[in-house]
Amino acid sequence: MEKILCKESFAGWLAALKGYDLYAPAFADAVWNHARIEAGTTPELDHTNTVRSVKEFAFPQREVFFRFEQTKGGAPTLTATVPDPAPTVIFGVRPCDGRAMPRNDKVFAAEFKDPYYWARRDKLTLVGLACAEPHSPNCFCQALGGAPDAEEGLDILMTDLGDRYHVKGVTGRGIEIMVRGSDAFDEARAADKKQVQERHAAARAVGQRGVNDLGKIAEAIRQRFDDALWQDMARTCIGCGICTFLCPTCHCFDINDEVICQSPCSGERVRTWDNCQFADFTMHTSGHNPRHDLGARLRQRISHKFLYFVDNHGTQQCTGCGRCISECPVGIDIVRVLDTVSQP
Amino acid sequence: MVSIEELRACAAKLLDEGKVKAVIGYRRGSAGLLAEPCVIDQPADTESLIWDPGCVHNLALYLVKDKKAQAASKTPDKRPLAVVAKGCDSRAVAVLLQENFFKREDVVVIGVSCEGTGVVDARKLAAKLKGRTASQVEFDGADGFKVTIGNTESRVPASEILADRCLECRAPSPVLNDVLFGTAVEQRELAMPFTAVKAAEAASEEERWASWEHHFDRCLRCFACRSVCPMCYCPECVVDSTSFVITAETSAEDKANRVRWCERSAGSGESALYHLTRAMHLAGRCVDCGECERVCPVNIPLRLLNTKLEMEAFEMFEYQAGRDVSQASLLSSFRDEDPNSFVR
Numbered sequence: 001m002e003k004i005l006c007k008e009s010f011a012g013w014l015a016a017l018k019g020y021d022l023y024a025p026a027f028a029d030a031v032w033n034h035a036r037i038e039a040g041t042t043p044e045l046d047h048t049n050t051v052r053s054v055k056e057f058a059f060p061q062r063e064v065f066f067r068f069e070q071t072k073g074g075a076p077t078l079t080a081t082v083p084d085p086a087p088t089v090i091f092g093v094r095p096c097d098g099r100a101m102p103r104n105d106k107v108f109a110a111e112f113k114d115p116y117y118w119a120r121r122d123k124l125t126l127v128g129l130a131c132a133e134p135h136s137p138n139c140f141c142q143a144l145g146g147a148p149d150a151e152e153g154l155d156i157l158m159t160d161l162g163d164r165y166h167v168k169g170v171t172g173r174g175i176e177i178m179v180r181g182s183d184a185f186d187e188a189r190a191a192d193k194k195q196v197q198e199r200h201a202a203a204r205a206v207g208q209r210g211v212n213d214l215g216k217i218a219e220a221i222r223q224r225f226d227d228a229l230w231q232d233m234a235r236t237c238i239g240c241g242i243c244t245f246l247c248p249t250c251h252c253f254d255i256n257d258e259v260i261c262q263s264p265c266s267g268e269r270v271r272t273w274d275n276c277q278f279a280d281f282t283m284h285t286s287g288h289n290p291r292h293d294l295g296a297r298l299r300q301r302i303s304h305k306f307l308y309f310v311d312n313h314g315t316q317q318c319t320g321c322g323r324c325i326s327e328c329p330v331g332i333d334i335v336r337v338l339d340t341v342s343q344p
Numbered sequence: 345m346v347s348i349e350e351l352r353a354c355a356a357k358l359l360d361e362g363k364v365k366a367v368i369g370y371r372r373g374s375a376g377l378l379a380e381p382c383v384i385d386q387p388a389d390t391e392s393l394i395w396d397p398g399c400v401h402n403l404a405l406y407l408v409k410d411k412k413a414q415a416a417s418k419t420p421d422k423r424p425l426a427v428v429a430k431g432c433d434s435r436a437v438a439v440l441l442q443e444n445f446f447k448r449e450d451v452v453v454i455g456v457s458c459e460g461t462g463v464v465d466a467r468k469l470a471a472k473l474k475g476r477t478a479s480q481v482e483f484d485g486a487d488g489f490k491v492t493i494g495n496t497e498s499r500v501p502a503s504e505i506l507a508d509r510c511l512e513c514r515a516p517s518p519v520l521n522d523v524l525f526g527t528a529v530e531q532r533e534l535a536m537p538f539t540a541v542k543a544a545e546a547a548s549e550e551e552r553w554a555s556w557e558h559h560f561d562r563c564l565r566c567f568a569c570r571s572v573c574p575m576c577y578c579p580e581c582v583v584d585s586t587s588f589v590i591t592a593e594t595s596a597e598d599k600a601n602r603v604r605w606c607e608r609s610a611g612s613g614e615s616a617l618y619h620l621t622r623a624m625h626l627a628g629r630c631v632d633c634g635e636c637e638r639v640c641p642v643n644i645p646l647r648l649l650n651t652k653l654e655m656e657a658f659e660m661f662e663y664q665a666g667r668d669v670s671q672a673s674l675l676s677s678f679r680d681e682d683p684n685s686f687v688r
Contacts, residue, residue: 245566278567
């Protein structure tokens with residue numbers, strides 16, 4: 001389904017989405033992030049990319065698994081807390097973040113269908129916005145098989161045509177919210193479609209950073225597991241969690257019991273984001289840490305994305321959004337790391 | 345002006361003569377405008393050293409990292425390290441010396457004077473360029489920066505894009521150095537100490553708490569602020585999820601009884617505990633290098649917490665962290681004339 005949405009009609013579309021929680025990128029505290037919007041408002045969609053990715057709408061930083069309670073002498077009681085969110089629409093999703101979600105879906109469904117993830121994911125409609133140009137000098141989506149107009153993972157792809165958007169329904173879920181707001185849309189004419197193609201072609205033609213021999217990287221990593229280059233590249237790494245927390249595909253987590261009250265005992269079992277760059281990630285109870293230094297941790301981050309994930313799921317666990325490069329406090333650059341690893 | 349050729353020659357000579365095992369300095373990064381820290385151990389590689397307003401990092405951090413690495417190593421290399429240090433960075437070295445973290449002969453301080461300006465705030469520059477991306481920023485020898493965008497060069501008054509810490513800096517030349525490049529500057533026009541914190545204090549207590557709750561709620565707990573801070577050198581932090589000081593002798597009971605002060609969940613309460621504990625532990629020790637605030641991916645104004653405490657240290661005890669290496673540190677000294685009005 002391809003339609004045209006005049007920018008003045010945007011609010012009309014949103015007004016038709018009663019019962020949905022709506023989000024769009026907002027610039028606050030000098031950073032772009034997703035924020036709730038009310039029906040009747042018009043999102044500007046002039047953002048670069050949000051600092052936090054869309055993964056948190058299915059995989060929030062904190063998820064309560066269940067509540068527990070036990071009175072003295074009594075049996076413990078557990079209360080299920082599988083979330084039941086309202087259907088949620090996120091506008092302005094960049095195609096790199098869109099492509100991240102099918103990769104996260106694989107993780108949370110491959111061997112075990114994670115009920116918490118899917119309770120949120122099944123309610124999520126991702127409305128993408130094609131990039132007119134790379135929004136950061138560290139964009140490299142095309143090197144990973146993506147594109148500024150990639151539809152993979154998105155339910156709708158919008159393309160800015162100046163005074164109006166071209167809106168393409170990609171999945172049934174996307175088409176559903178277009179149908180709900182059908183009064184706001186006009187038919188896309190052949191001239192509109194031609195203009196969209198031109199815009200997409202122009203955006204693809206803008207130079208991005210490239211990755212050499214992507215197909216050979218998995219094997220190169222395997223061969224160089226014990227190479228000194230990991231140590232060398234991580235020499236200035238400070239071991240913070242920026243690269244993985246901001247990554248749209250990093251999904252490692254920790255599970256803890258958080259006691260709210262000691263007597264009577266009550267609390268929650270929670271899942272929180274965890275991070276392979278933290279020393280406690282692999283620390284054993286003995287005090288031994290198999291990934292004992294930052295070189296080993298950098299190797300893990302790269303290997304997971306470009307070797308193990310490829311082995312397990314047949315694709316890279318990276319979509320080239322560039323956040324880990326742009327936000328790294330000391331300039332550790334995943335594109336340069338890949339080039340170094342793949343150099344003979 | 346700092347002569348980079350002379351600085352490189354100095355670094356090469358130190359390595360050539362075997363006086364240091366490595367030189368920690370800045371080189372051109374691939375991730376964007378800012379320089380990246382580098383560890384150079386071959387004299388020929390000193391050619392890659394640079395000095396420009398993108399040299400934002402406090403490299404004293406790597407002295408701390410090296411000290412820890414050598415302490416954990418079975419074959420420690422205890423030869424001295426050389427470090428390129430701005431005014432603020434040299435104050436960090438001085439605090440570490442005051443605290444006996446390492447000895448004076450363990451470090452060669454290659455001082456660089458920021459002279460009339462300082463380092464760039466990449467967020468301010470990005471806002472000023474309205475989305476265009478600068479490829480390089482250089483000192484212009486006076487009170488401005490040369491900003492290169494594509495093939496065009498423009499001049500921007502430094503005060504418009506300087507990091508806040510530089511606008512408030514009282515000592516732009518390294519007070520502690522073994523060799524100094526550039527002109528030592530005592531006082532300068534831009535010195536407006538504590539401007540930001542005084543402005544923030546104008547708000548009511550309720551407003552301030554609301555603001556900090558808002559910021560703590562946004563905290564990702566990536567711990568970049570802690571990881572980048574040369575003063576956060578504790579082997580184990582109060583917020584770590586596990587004990588890092590386990591030895592073969594630590595009993596199972598000791599491990600089991602470890603108190604978890606802070607949950608992993610990134611709620612505003614837990615994050616307030618983290619940030620306020622960190623601020624208190626930096627009282628009288630923070631040199632205002634501003635790195636915690638710079639690296640924060642969600643832009644939490646962390647400098648305010650630390651400069652508030654430094655303002656108290658200055659106004660009550662006339663103490664400036666790292667200003668005088670021969671002085672006893674604030675919290676380990678007592679003078680009869682110290683104010684004690686707060687003792688009740």
